[in-house]
Amino acid sequence: MSARGGSPTIVDVAREAGVSIKTVSRVLNHEPGVHESTRDAVLKVVEALRYRPKQSARSLAGGRSFLIGLLYYDPSAAFVGSVQQGATVRCRELGYHLVVESLHNDAPDLRQQIDRMVLALRPDGMILTPPLCDNPEVLAALRENGTPCVLMSPERDIVGVPSVRMDDVHAAEEITNLLISLGHRRIALIKGPPDQSASAARQQGFVNALQAHDIAVDPELMQPGSFTFDSGRDAAHQLLSRRQRPTAVFASNDDMALGVLAAAQRLGLSVPGELSVAGFDDSPTAALVWPALTTVRQPVAEMARTAVEMLVFGHKSELAPGDDGELHKVLAHELVVRDSTRAG
Amino acid sequence: MSARGGSPTIVDVAREAGVSIKTVSRVLNHEPGVHESTRDAVLKVVEALRYRPKQSARSLAGGRSFLIGLLYYDPSAAFVGSVQQGATVRCRELGYHLVVESLHNDAPDLRQQIDRMVLALRPDGMILTPPLCDNPEVLAALRENGTPCVLMSPERDIVGVPSVRMDDVHAAEEITNLLISLGHRRIALIKGPPDQSASAARQQGFVNALQAHDIAVDPELMQPGSFTFDSGRDAAHQLLSRRQRPTAVFASNDDMALGVLAAAQRLGLSVPGELSVAGFDDSPTAALVWPALTTVRQPVAEMARTAVEMLVFGHKSELAPGDDGELHKVLAHELVVRDSTRAG
DNA sequence: CTGAAAGCGCTTACAG
DNA sequence: CTGAAAGCGCTTACAG
Numbered sequence: 001m002s003a004r005g006g007s008p009t010i011v012d013v014a015r016e017a018g019v020s021i022k023t024v025s026r027v028l029n030h031e032p033g034v035h036e037s038t039r040d041a042v043l044k045v046v047e048a049l050r051y052r053p054k055q056s057a058r059s060l061a062g063g064r065s066f067l068i069g070l071l072y073y074d075p076s077a078a079f080v081g082s083v084q085q086g087a088t089v090r091c092r093e094l095g096y097h098l099v100v101e102s103l104h105n106d107a108p109d110l111r112q113q114i115d116r117m118v119l120a121l122r123p124d125g126m127i128l129t130p131p132l133c134d135n136p137e138v139l140a141a142l143r144e145n146g147t148p149c150v151l152m153s154p155e156r157d158i159v160g161v162p163s164v165r166m167d168d169v170h171a172a173e174e175i176t177n178l179l180i181s182l183g184h185r186r187i188a189l190i191k192g193p194p195d196q197s198a199s200a201a202r203q204q205g206f207v208n209a210l211q212a213h214d215i216a217v218d219p220e221l222m223q224p225g226s227f228t229f230d231s232g233r234d235a236a237h238q239l240l241s242r243r244q245r246p247t248a249v250f251a252s253n254d255d256m257a258l259g260v261l262a263a264a265q266r267l268g269l270s271v272p273g274e275l276s277v278a279g280f281d282d283s284p285t286a287a288l289v290w291p292a293l294t295t296v297r298q299p300v301a302e303m304a305r306t307a308v309e310m311l312v313f314g315h316k317s318e319l320a321p322g323d324d325g326e327l328h329k330v331l332a333h334e335l336v337v338r339d340s341t342r343a344g
Numbered sequence: 345m346s347a348r349g350g351s352p353t354i355v356d357v358a359r360e361a362g363v364s365i366k367t368v369s370r371v372l373n374h375e376p377g378v379h380e381s382t383r384d385a386v387l388k389v390v391e392a393l394r395y396r397p398k399q400s401a402r403s404l405a406g407g408r409s410f411l412i413g414l415l416y417y418d419p420s421a422a423f424v425g426s427v428q429q430g431a432t433v434r435c436r437e438l439g440y441h442l443v444v445e446s447l448h449n450d451a452p453d454l455r456q457q458i459d460r461m462v463l464a465l466r467p468d469g470m471i472l473t474p475p476l477c478d479n480p481e482v483l484a485a486l487r488e489n490g491t492p493c494v495l496m497s498p499e500r501d502i503v504g505v506p507s508v509r510m511d512d513v514h515a516a517e518e519i520t521n522l523l524i525s526l527g528h529r530r531i532a533l534i535k536g537p538p539d540q541s542a543s544a545a546r547q548q549g550f551v552n553a554l555q556a557h558d559i560a561v562d563p564e565l566m567q568p569g570s571f572t573f574d575s576g577r578d579a580a581h582q583l584l585s586r587r588q589r590p591t592a593v594f595a596s597n598d599d600m601a602l603g604v605l606a607a608a609q610r611l612g613l614s615v616p617g618e619l620s621v622a623g624f625d626d627s628p629t630a631a632l633v634w635p636a637l638t639t640v641r642q643p644v645a646e647m648a649r650t651a652v653e654m655l656v657f658g659h660k661s662e663l664a665p666g667d668d669g670e671l672h673k674v675l676a677h678e679l680v681v682r683d684s685t686r687a688g
Numbered sequence: 689c690t691g692a693a694a695g696c697g698c699t700t701a702c703a704g
Numbered sequence: 705c706t707g708a709a710a711g712c713g714c715t716t717a718c719a720g
Contacts, residue, residue, distance in 0.1 A: 054697060
């Protein structure tokens with residue numbers, strides 16, 4: 001196809017179409033001001049030659065890499081998997097590509113690892129997942145070399161830095177409301193670790209729901225946990241061995257809810273017959289146990305799609321002071337009602 | 345730093361170090377034949393300027409992109425997550441970057457999606473995971489535009505195409521041996537779907553182990569399954585309602601083993617007290633249920649590391665006909681013994 | 689052991 | 705609406 005036998009270049013297309021390379025470039029980049037017949041002729045040749053502009057040349061000349069970086073430190077394979085699913089699909093639709101890099105949140109050479117990626121690849125933007133999106137060192141490194149970022153579910157929003165998240169408070173409120181609507185009154189909460197903001201948010205939602213229904217908040221029914229299976233099991237043992245045990249437990253995440261299931265099984269308590277259990281996250285395991293867990297699904301893939309869009313299209317930067325406008329997006333979650341909850 | 349205020353370029357480094365850009369290039373690419381004092385001087389400037397060669401320029405001039413592509417169609421988030429973990433780390437060590445693309449195995453524009461990635465990015469190599477690594481269309485597209493590939497756990501090896509896998513037969517044999525050594529004699533197998541080669545391999549290993557111990561292979565104890573939770577639960581109900589039920593069940597994957605656990609629980613059978621259960625895969629869920637599953641861990645991250653190495657370093661292509669030598673690598677798996685198996 | 693020149697394949701100003 | 709020129713920042717031959 002090409003003059004020298006390799007893949008066709010923009011020169012080959014231009015020659016074949018009888019136009020200048022500049023015109024080919026205009027057509028390919030959807031620039032306005034090209035006569036339709038010219039455009040058609042060019043596109044026909046592009047098609048025939050199966051021509052694709054080379055990213056490295058575009059990047060070098062144009063200063064855009066069409067690369068989006070995804071930085072993560074495996075919080076859970078499922079989370080990253082969904083992020084990627086959403087991000088790669090949206091990238092493809094927009095003509096971008098996703099480069100992933102897994103870092104250790106406490107690696108000594110974190111800064112260098114980031115520099116290496118950013119300075120070598122010059123991604124047009126970066127998506128950060130927890131806990132990296134809350135790491136000051138990471139944020140500083142990226143800000144210094146001017147790479148636009150979007151934070152996914154950060155602990156707290158940062159003024160001027162775009163983010164996407166779900167509403168943990170509201171979701172926890174909804175799932176607690178579900179338990180209440182099922183007739184439960186003695187509802188226990190297994191909390192998350194205090195150093196994660198999601199813990200406080202979910203607890204807040206839980207308390208909100210109880211108060212809205214005039215149900216007393218019993219501190220005895222709020223057990224600490226650490227988002228692990230074991231901590232959930234231990235907390236459940238505490239709760240279920242009380243003289244007046246709860247009829248429902250809301251665990252702040254699925255792993256702990258699985259621990260509750262295990263504890264109930266040990267104690268010979270039937271779920272959901274004698275105890276309703278709800279989790280949070282819709283982890284892959286949630287649907288693979290018996291009874292399948294009622295839980296909340298985070299819109300992770302959608303958050304990732306949104307993050308890509310914010311990076312590619314930019315965001316309104318002309319906002320009044322204090323008006324973060326579209327900078328911090330909150331996406332709708334989904335209540336997933338399965339077999340672990342029942343009227344009680 | 346730079347002459348024009350942007351990031352420093354090779355010209356800035358050369359000027360500062362008092363050498364030609366060619367010498368800087370030599371140092372950065374570890375080419376031999378540079379005087380040590382010259383090398384040191386260059387490296388010092390590189391350090392001071394925090395200079396990193398721009399990938400797009402290197403790629404355009406040198407014909408190598410330092411990009412490895414990972415093509416997948418979510419077989420399971422856990423698998424892809426481990427692949428990525430291993431691949432990104434090894435890429436970083438070798439100065440490469442990982443670009444991921446999630447495809448649909450039966451997408452109508454599969455060919456275009458691949459062309460788009462390959463022709464635009466020109467990755468130096470591509471890693472394919474199941475089921476894409478067994479898709480003739482995918483393989484043909486990649487072969488046509490000359491992109492080197494490594495197949496991860498393909499159904500069957502292809503002559504001339506590098507692959508990395510584990511030994512399913514041997515692993516199944518080992519886990520069956522474990523059950524036998526625990527004293528079990530009536531051991532059931534829940535098979536995988538016939539269209540996946542892993543199913544046959546795991547069954548083969550199961551049979552091998554029984555025969556090696558002179559235990560009769562009872563066809564009644566080999567139930568069909570389809571690698572899903574439900575199929576495992578159904579098969580277990582069949583097996584456990586027999587007059588003479590098995591004392592151990594080897595499910596060909598973890599999802600089905602979880603189904604067995606659910607079935608046993610329904611039937612009031614204690615695991616591992618009255619029934620031992622073993623799975624295969626070491627899925628994230630395997631450790632998050634009670635009792636935690638005894639299973640086999642695939643060396644997924646290691647396979648990914650190996651795949652990257654095969655792509656970066658190439659493989660011996662000067663082999664005698666028929667001798668695939670290092671082209672098809674088999675990595676060691678790991679038996680993970682947990683709580684679901686016990687003497688019986 | 690070191691360097692000057694050409695070129696990779698695009699896009700960006702700048703003209704017309 | 706279209707094009708000729710310059711240049712992005714490197715590496716590849718080719719010299720010396």
